[in-house]
Amino acid sequence: MSSRVTKSYGLIKLLMKPGDGSLRFPQFLRCFQADGFSAFRSCNTVRNRFMSSSMDPMAGEEAKGGVALLPAVEDKYGGVMTEMSRPMDPSAFSALLRSSLSNWTLQGKKGVWIKLPRQLISLAETAVKEGFWFHHAEKNYLMLVYWIPKQDHTLPSNASHRVGIAAFVINHNKEVLVVQEKTGRFKGQGIWKFPTGVVNEGEYIHDGSVREVKEETGVDTEFVQVLAFRQTHKAFFEKSDLFFVCMLKPLSLEINAQESEIEAAQWMPWEEYKKQPFVQNHELLRYMTDICSAKTNGDYEGFTPLPVSAPDLHGNLYFNNRDLSSHQ
């Protein structure tokens, strides 16, 4: 190792915070933020040249000419994404971000995504100052985005809908599976209703409905059809709601009500369910019961799921299978 290397390595050791292996950038190194890229290039060249991967480098990748850049992966729409994973001084992040943006602009990149884990939220202000806005957030991260081209952006929209289900489960005795909830707006009102729930991210509607029935009542079921769906807006904050009424066939009859959410669960004669004033006075529920009655009598066809594939894409297509089959 040459003496220059040894000296530089000593500087790196000085910068390393005890404990987390990340770097602190003392004031004298923050010069690069004011001085622009040339100063930045030189001090980051030191950092990059002598921090091997086993030293757990904080962030930078070296581009041509030794400029330190944020590590990024390209997406298939001409954009890049960088996922921050280690603590960093905001001014060091600012410099890295600026040099990276310059580089990506030269490369003709379009969208720039920064994924910030919750514990690194202190870096968000820096990105906002550079013009980034928020795309979406989940419990443990915030996704920021920036659009380099002068034209309007073609970035994907944020998710706008929550997806829920109501499960119509009827047995051979024309009894329907109903619950009373411990929480929510029907709590304590003695109302017997269909099991309902929210479909998880990454879960199909038919799988979600089978899961919810099992969780709330202990009853095993097989999915039959989506009988109808309802779209409402401003269900929570500005978000919308798609609520699928699903028919399921019971595979077991024994009820084990979920302790945390369900006050009571039972098989109730369908005619008795329909007579509840709560059902009679509720326009949507009247339609739902009419549809369910028609289905029970074999007079109604909803949408059946079918797995379909395309390059890069697997999903389920829900459609009127009876009509399509009789057409073919």
Place this chain on the structure above:
Amino acid sequence: MSSRVTKSYGLIKLLMKPGDGSLRFPQFLRCFQADGFSAFRSCNTVRNRFMSSSMDPMAGEEAKGGVALLPAVEDKYGGVMTEMSRPMDPSAFSALLRSSLSNWTLQGKKGVWIKLPRQLISLAETAVKEGFWFHHAEKNYLMLVYWIPKQDHTLPSNASHRVGIAAFVINHNKEVLVVQEKTGRFKGQGIWKFPTGVVNEGEYIHDGSVREVKEETGVDTEFVQVLAFRQTHKAFFEKSDLFFVCMLKPLSLEINAQESEIEAAQWMPWEEYKKQPFVQNHELLRYMTDICSAKTNGDYEGFTPLPVSAPDLHGNLYFNNRDLSSHQ
């Protein structure tokens, strides 16, 4: 005005930043963060007692005993929401947040929401340190949330799905309205496809499909039915996609292709559309064309929307109206 009031008011004037009317909390006042609520109470009492609303107070509301609290509105689920609107020193925010959380805990509140506009993102770190996590984010704000009770939270899920549409518009000559896109994965491949788009937040599926056709092609349409829908996962990041195939009836024939997104648009014989190798080789598109053919021949029934209302809720129910009508 008593001399005590005059003196306190002078302190407030000292703290006020020129320009934005917000307060800066100098170091000597940051004591309250370390010293806990008693110190906090006293300095905020000063601030609250003498800042009238016409002085544009930064945040605090006064609770019993003079403790400054974040202004908050109650939600119908036993929670509170505070929407930050003015810059604040993070340590001042930290103190306000702590006293507010104590107060809300005493009041038996459950969920606590903090809406941070993009320009106040520097306050997010403080909330995260107090145990808040992210619920969702839109372009210009981040929504943080905290759950006070010891039991598992019952907070609403974040939106999980994006909602898209494909529009099947066929005229009396059995010609279908098709486009070639300037961007996206079919760009430059000479593929003629149905107009597609994303349903906006707060927009019904049927309204969104009519709007997208008008925007992309200039053709006026009337919504007929949802013929089928497809659910896929990880459509962008971890989010899912619900994609509704809609049939629309043309009300005009003249085409004005949208310059920014559409390379070309035309009425194409339905038989010619179906023969495209792109359609033949794509499982989902084959099903879609079969369904559309069946519909064109009067052999297929999809879901028709009907506005439905419930207390606190307006929406559209989509269902098989032919089957329900013939049942009734």
